[in-house]
Amino acid sequence: MEQVITQPSVRSQHLWWQNGVIYQIYPRSFQDSNGDGVGDLQGIISRLDYLQWLGVDCVWLSPIFSSPMADFGYDISDYQGIHPLFGTMEDFDELLGEVHNRGMKLLLDLVPNHTSDQHPWFLESRSSKDNPKRDWYIWHDGKADGGLPNNWLSVFGGHAWEWDEVTQQYYYHAFLKEQPDLNWRNPQVQEAMMNVMRFWLDKGIDGFRVDVMWHMIKDEQLRDNPPFPGSTFNPNDLIYDHYTPVYSTDQPEVHEIVRMMRAVTDEYDDRVLIGEIYLPIHKLVTYYGQDNNGAHLPFNFQLLTLPWDAPAIAMAIDEYEGALPAEGWPNWVLGNHDKPRISSRVGREQAKVAALLLLTLRGTPTIYYGDEIGMRDVAIPMNEIVDPQGLNMPDLNISRDPARTPMQWSGEINAGFSNHKPWLRLPFNSGRVNVEKQKGDMYSKLHFYRKLISLRKEHAALNVGSYRPVYADQQLISYLRESGNERFLIILNLSHRPAYFKPRQESYSGTVILGTEIERIGMQVEDIITLGGDEGLLIRLS
Numbered sequence: 001m002e003q004v005i006t007q008p009s010v011r012s013q014h015l016w017w018q019n020g021v022i023y024q025i026y027p028r029s030f031q032d033s034n035g036d037g038v039g040d041l042q043g044i045i046s047r048l049d050y051l052q053w054l055g056v057d058c059v060w061l062s063p064i065f066s067s068p069m070a071d072f073g074y075d076i077s078d079y080q081g082i083h084p085l086f087g088t089m090e091d092f093d094e095l096l097g098e099v100h101n102r103g104m105k106l107l108l109d110l111v112p113n114h115t116s117d118q119h120p121w122f123l124e125s126r127s128s129k130d131n132p133k134r135d136w137y138i139w140h141d142g143k144a145d146g147g148l149p150n151n152w153l154s155v156f157g158g159h160a161w162e163w164d165e166v167t168q169q170y171y172y173h174a175f176l177k178e179q180p181d182l183n184w185r186n187p188q189v190q191e192a193m194m195n196v197m198r199f200w201l202d203k204g205i206d207g208f209r210v211d212v213m214w215h216m217i218k219d220e221q222l223r224d225n226p227p228f229p230g231s232t233f234n235p236n237d238l239i240y241d242h243y244t245p246v247y248s249t250d251q252p253e254v255h256e257i258v259r260m261m262r263a264v265t266d267e268y269d270d271r272v273l274i275g276e277i278y279l280p281i282h283k284l285v286t287y288y289g290q291d292n293n294g295a296h297l298p299f300n301f302q303l304l305t306l307p308w309d310a311p312a313i314a315m316a317i318d319e320y321e322g323a324l325p326a327e328g329w330p331n332w333v334l335g336n337h338d339k340p341r342i343s344s345r346v347g348r349e350q351a352k353v354a355a356l357l358l359l360t361l362r363g364t365p366t367i368y369y370g371d372e373i374g375m376r377d378v379a380i381p382m383n384e385i386v387d388p389q390g391l392n393m394p395d396l397n398i399s400r401d402p403a404r405t406p407m408q409w410s411g412e413i414n415a416g417f418s419n420h421k422p423w424l425r426l427p428f429n430s431g432r433v434n435v436e437k438q439k440g441d442m443y444s445k446l447h448f449y450r451k452l453i454s455l456r457k458e459h460a461a462l463n464v465g466s467y468r469p470v471y472a473d474q475q476l477i478s479y480l481r482e483s484g485n486e487r488f489l490i491i492l493n494l495s496h497r498p499a500y501f502k503p504r505q506e507s508y509s510g511t512v513i514l515g516t517e518i519e520r521i522g523m524q525v526e527d528i529i530t531l532g533g534d535e536g537l538l539i540r541l542s
Contacts, residue, residue: 016105017207017272017296018329019463020057021359021453022366026337027064027086028072029406030369032418039406039417041087041095047409048098050435054372054446055453058105060209060274062337064092065111068118070178071388073109074211075116079196096204105206107274112193112261113215114179121192122180129167136189137180138172138218139164151224152248153240157392160248174215174248176388184216184257197264207265207272213287213295214277217254219247239393250279258287258294265296272296274331278305281316281323288328297331297364303357304339308346310494314472317361317479321467330363335371341403342368344377349534352448352516353492356536359452360481360490362467370407372449373438377402378427386424410436443518451514455538461486470506475499476531480541487541488513496533510541 031043041064051059063073066081073083082089099106115122124133140149140161149170152160154177161170162177172181182189197208225243258275265273275287275295287298302316324330334342334354343351351374358365380401385391390399401424408430409416415430427433438444456462465483472478475495481488489508493499509526516536525539 014464015270016057017364020364022058022060022364023051023056024060024336024366024368026062026369026404028423029404031407035418035420037418037420037422038085041091045095045098048102052102054450055457058107059099060107061109063109063111068116070176074111075179076111077116077118080199107207107209108200108205109211110208111211113212114173114175114181117178117180126164126166135186136183138183139169142170150222153238153243155240156389158238190260194260194264197261201268201271209274209276210261211276213258213275214250214254214279216257217251219251223247250283255289255294259289262289262293262295274299281320285323285325285328288325292325292327297329299333300331301333303332303334308494310472310475310477314477318469332358332361332363333366334358335368337404338400339403340377341375342371343374348374352445353494353534353536355449355452356516356538357492359456360462360538372446373408373433373435374445375408378405378425380425384425408434410434455514459486461488471501471503476501489539489541491529491531492536493531493533498533499531501529501531508541510539512537513540514538
């Protein structure tokens, strides 16, 4: 029996974060306004007209808060301050006003799992064992023989426990040693972070993307994590992925914390709470919470983490749709600041197929800056790597720098990003691959994205309509989006070879309204539909 996901067809019944398109900006890399080679808030303000032209509804900023920048802003030393590198609080207020003036929304990155080791909370906690804030972080004596408390590892490589000479205890850090984890079992920590949320919501931001939401509570007994199934156990192997973090992440109590965050978000009208969660689908959907009182959108990273394989992706889409709670709203992500860019993962031509998938699936899509012009990972020489993950594990080639390079705006020096040497290098082809050049080319990837976003806004079926899988094989994925009398068939060839759409039970006919090959727009198709390699079609059915 075919699966049909039924949703109301009237867009006014949906909230902005359900029918909108989110655009992620990595502030260091979007636009430099003061000539220091690093992007900033005034730079973002100067590019808001572009985002409005593109058609995005919501801007999400990676962290802009005060920070020593050990992890480029994900080590926060003041949750209520702006790092001078990005500007001032007045610049932020101006940005928020300009975003809202254009009818768009603004989300901030909240990093509640850990702080900087320079945060006043940790400086107090570290000062003595009897300091009132000692229990704000996770401290432990270690084992009786003087060994580490357990075998937990840092995501960035090595042990996750750091010895503190002053107080003669270990503290836990899931990431860098400069990023000690907060103890979310402490009610005072909970209250302090809820007040951080209220500070920014009072300013008028439209919600948060919560960093590493599934990390926030740890096993109270601090039990050892088991080796990953099938791996050869080696106690000297300190690679995070070689162990299964069953005790250091995704603990049952985390859902109560998420519920608290949602309750604070709901104190304000029309706000959204998004959670960063790298978990299998059956665990991911639990973050919607009982009675949908958890995250509005637990980020769904299936398109980021799965191999680009038609059967696997078709199965994942259907599994996700089937696992969603009754009122849970889906979402999809193709790229972000932690993973290789889509054009590097699947190739330039196939990336257009991926865009068609992202923007026609049911649910809220998130676009990573630069993907709309086909930016690829940039080869960063080893002596220029600055990402701590890449520096700590240099032999694994897992630096995140290649996906964080400056936005390519024009053929000018430094691609129009800055009049100073950028903090990360640009690709050699930025004079050809940039916004200005693609704006003047109706066949460009940029215009493809803009047209796709426009069609999504124009048609309720593509925006909030129902989803029904039609047919998938080793090359193709196809599905229907429907609302009222509107019916659209999407066919995507995830391979580089020609393919044939020939469903067994039904016959379809209609008009191509958008394709990865622009020449196919307006063509009539029916019955067996032929697609070239790396081709996708959006068909309005008769």
